[in-house]
Amino acid sequence: MAASDPPPRVAAYAAISPEDAYRSLAGHPAWIVERDRLHRDVRLRSFMDAIDLITRVAATAEAMRHHPNIRLHEWCFVDLEVYSHLTGGISRRDVELALAIDELIEDTPTA
Numbered sequence: 001m002a003a004s005d006p007p008p009r010v011a012a013y014a015a016i017s018p019e020d021a022y023r024s025l026a027g028h029p030a031w032i033v034e035r036d037r038l039h040r041d042v043r044l045r046s047f048m049d050a051i052d053l054i055t056r057v058a059a060t061a062e063a064m065r066h067h068p069n070i071r072l073h074e075w076c077f078v079d080l081e082v083y084s085h086l087t088g089g090i091s092r093r094d095v096e097l098a099l100a101i102d103e104l105i106e107d108t109p110t111a
Contacts, residue, residue, distance in 0.1 A: 015089040024095045028102050036090060037083040038098050043111040044076045053078055056104045064100065066093050076111065 016024075022033045032039040044050040054070055057080065061067045069081040082098055084091040 013091045015087045021090045040080045
């Protein structure tokens with residue numbers, strides 16, 4: 001690593017443009033790319049299915065050491081918000097977490 005290269009942890013959180021995030025999530029249209037955040041709202045079949053998804057997202061996020069904002073509302077909707085707190089914007093790690101969350105959702109009965 002050259003002296004001018006950022007440490008790997010900092011590089012992973014380097015901000016990317018909303019356009020780059022949008023292109024990276026092209027096959028995942030449920031994610032909404034805003035200026036500095038990624039959003040997805042998922043409707044589940046039941047309250048317990050929503051809680052199960054939240055638990056699995058939490059475990060994945062913990063393993064990745066990158067944590068989304070998660071909100072349960074209307075008893076069966078899970079709202080997910082991903083951004084990098086260190087940069088206040090979107091990073092590659094946010095896109096990676098969004099893609100990992102989509103894998104969990106594929107295995108979840110949605111309404």
